[in-house]
Amino acid sequence: MxxxxxxxxxxxxxxxxxxxxxxxxxxxxxxxxxxxxxxxxxxxxxxxxxxxxxxxxxxxxxxxxxxxxxxxxxxxxxxxxxxxxxxxxxxxxxxxxxxxxxxxxxxxxxxxxxxxxxxxxxxxxxxxxxxxxxxxxxxxxxxxxxxxxxxxxxxxxxxxxxxxxxxxxEPTPPLDAPKGASKPSPAWAPKLVQKDGAVTSLDFSKAPEPDGKLHSAALIQGTGAVVKKGQTITVNYLGQVYGGKKPFDESYSKGDPVSFGIGSGQVIPGWDKTLVGAKIGSRMILAIPPADGYGKAGQPSAGIKGTDTLYFVVDILGAS
Incomplete structure (x- = not known):
């Protein structure tokens, strides 16, 4: 990441x-x-x-x-x-x-x-x-x-x-892609734009304005083990601010998923709060308000203002 x-x-x-x-x-x-x-x-x-x-x-x-x-x-x-x-x-x-x-x-x-x-x-x-x-x-x-x-x-x-x-x-090899049953997209979520099975951006044209709350939902409900606090998870992800025309970061196009600790303060709070408890194989959609992202300072180097709500799609491919 x-x-x-x-x-x-x-x-x-x-x-x-x-x-x-x-x-x-x-x-x-x-x-x-x-x-x-x-x-x-x-x-x-x-x-x-x-x-x-x-x-x-x-x-x-x-x-x-x-x-x-x-x-x-x-x-x-x-x-x-x-x-x-x-x-x-x-x-x-x-x-x-x-x-x-x-x-x-x-x-x-x-x-x-x-x-x-x-x-x-x-x-x-x-x-x-x-x-x-x-x-x-x-x-x-x-x-x-x-x-x-x-x-x-x-x-x-x-x-x-x-x-x-x-x-x-010996860690279990990560999945190549999400694995599980598809679930309806929640009303607050943007539409995923995909090409050849990889997520390329988020479409906010029909998504409501953010309500300031932290949201998460499984678009694909994985069938693997539950992610626990302190584990290292392997994911593909894409992040885009509400109304943004393109992602501010993503891993799908880079060829390799990324791994990092979860539930231990190594990533923004919104990730720690929503990905712990999700199942391996899941594709998660997240809406993260500033308080659970980068706060009032935002992240200028990524073009993220202190008022921006962050939306992520995260494929959980493995955990160890």
Missing amino acids: SRRFRRLPLALLPLVLVAALSGCGSDDGSSSDSGSQALDAVSISGDFGSEPTVDWKGKMTADTIENTTITEGDGATVEDGDTVTTNIWIGNGFTQKKAFSTYDAKQPQDLTIDDQKVSPVFVDAIKGATIGSRIAVTAPADKAFGASGNTQLGIGNKDSVLIIIDLMS
């Missing part, structure tokens, strides 16, 4: 993680399940699937990348090209402080095991492991994240890093 729909500062969390994962780390000198000596500097406790407790005994020194399986799962083996849902904890071995955790935002991350998309330090740790495993990675920052370290995480290139990865599950 376009960053203009995200709210700060929580909006930065996925961007920080992506920046960390897209570093140019190297696997030179790495080893696997070797019983890392660097781990002698910490004590790691806590149950798989919950945020680990890390007690530092002193500064961590790491000369190479080392992977250690703390808990071995009994699920499927992760192979090249697989996508796996993970929780990730990152600590700075020099400052002995947590730098990042997906547990803070209750936002697991789906990673595709492909070193063109994900830093090799993560690929090497995850590939060949089994779902249900907790893996610890110790590494010098320059080998984990590249020559500059990772300034967004507060990790210098001379620091050491501790990365703890919980392999949660």
Whole structure:
């Protein structure tokens, strides 16, 4: 989803993680399940699937990348090209402080095991492991994240890093399109303009003026699971202000759906309030007043005034 729909500062969390994962780390000198000596500097406790407790005994020194399986799962083996849902904890071995955790935002991350998309330090740790495993990675920052370290995480290139990865599950592949029974369009909704099955714009010629209330309805009632607060959902969407002649943003023409956390403040309130509780496979139509959108300030970069009501069509294709 376009960053203009995200709210700060929580909006930065996925961007920080992506920046960390897209570093140019190297696997030179790495080893696997070797019983890392660097781990002698910490004590790691806590149950798989919950945020680990890390007690530092002193500064961590790491000369190479080392992977250690703390808990071995009994699920499927992760192979090249697989996508796996993970929780990730990152600590700075020099400052002995947590730098990042997906547990803070209750936002697991789906990673595709492909070193063109994900830093090799993560690929090497995850590939060949089994779902249900907790893996610890110790590494010098320059080998984990590249020559500059990772300034967004507060990790210098001379620091050491501790990365703890919980392999949660293999996510269900998202749908290609909405799936379910068609429902009548509500009286407040504009008409959808479509081409080759994709929504291209909204037609307000017969739609009543906004009433200042938040509205949502399913145009296609999905048959999948209910979307829950804190999940990551995958959607196609289009947004247009009331009376607008064209969308201010959309994903249909870009070829790939987008994923983001829902119910956790990462998107405008109107999305959090209406998409939690909807079913996977649904096509939702939303009318969002300024109070549940961008407020009185609007979003000038998108051409949205503080008085504009936003209308969205959202295809919910998956959730993890």
